[in-house]
Amino acid sequence: MYTYRSESLRRLGVALLTACGASAEEAAIVSDELVEASLMGLDSHGVMRYTQYAEDALSGKIRPASPIRVVKETETTATVDAGMNFGPVSAVRMVEIVCQKAAQRHIACVVSQNGQHVGRLGSYVTKCALHGFVSLAVVNSSKHGHWVVPWGGREGRLATNPLAFAAPTAERPIVLDMSTAMIAEGKIRVLRQMGKQAPPGCIITADGAPTTDPDLFYGPPHGAILPFGSQLGYKGYGLSLMVEILGGLLAGIASSQDQSYVNGLCIVAIDPEAFCGRERFIALAEDLKAYHTGTPPAPGHERIVLPGQLDDEMRARRLRDGIPVAENTWNSIVAVARRVGVDAAAVVGA
Secondary structure, eight states, X not given: OEEEOHHHHHHHHHHHHHHTTOOHHHHHHXXXXXXXXXXXXXXXXXXXXXXXXXXXXXXXXXXXXXXXXXXXXXSSXXXXXXXXXXXXXXXXXXXXXXXXXXXXXXXXXEEEESOOOOOOTHHHHHHHHHTTOEEEXXXXXXXXXXXXOOTTOSSOOBOOOOEEEEEOOSSSOEEEEEXXXXXXXXXXXXXXXXXXXXXXXXXEOTTSOEEOOXXXXXXXXXXXXXXXXXXXXXXXXXXXXXXXXXXXXXXXXXXXXOOSOOEEEEEEEEOGGGTTOHHHHHHHHHHHHHHHHTSOOOTTXXXXXXXXXXXXXXXXXXXXXXXXXXXXXXXXXXXXXXXXXXXXXXXXXX
16 A cells, blocks of 8 residues: 555646646646545545546547537526546536526536546535535446446446535535445445455345455456345435436436446536525524534444535545555556656656
């Protein structure tokens, strides 16, 4: 395991992605998003994705500098063609669009077509909340990412289909960012790279048998991930269907067909000013926080933790102590950087 400062990893991301054809602005957006995820301890959506994004750009799956266009819109809605550009680049643009429309009409919804991997979904609802909006976002995946079984099935028909929600408060927003599956595929990838097992009750083999072995999950033949909820997995399955409908069908994409896109993103922004007023909403949000965190903790618990709080605390620690990077992850970044003439070790320094 290696440890690097966040700024060093940002420099590396910019150097790597610009060498793969991204503009300086695009490379900075992507690097900021991935490093921020790593700072929060969400390593499955962090700098380990440098390798994936660079390889996809080199192979043509990602199209750096491709225009991001609004192809259909009303005063409160927009369909955005992401042009197969880097997912975080199109997602940040979609945040700008949805916030502009919500500022004018109090509520807005934006969906994407031809989108790439967007990274940490919670980032985008947080940005909306910092602009004063209550926000919901969901993201589905094309057929090649269908790792998750329908409730009672043994072949994947859904992606891990995360959903995220954020609400503004007087300080940091309340942020929920969760998969509708028992575990994100990226987390299985991290566990595999670290030589660890997956938690029980999360994955199955190709024949439907429970397993904790990431190698049996990836196969061949590959296994599948269970919907969130364990014995109540029909609830996670239902939420995943909601994500599929908002993230895919609403943009006119058939989930049963092979598609070239990776992620279908839907973002909704709601202006509290149109309802109870922003000041009243913030006051109520603070009251809600105090009401919940003032609950006496149950045995085995030290405190009540609001959604997003642990991520913020991890961010503070990793800003202080550095970001750990698994040796396998680092070696793969070094290898792809070398292909495009970037000396990763020299960029990050000691």
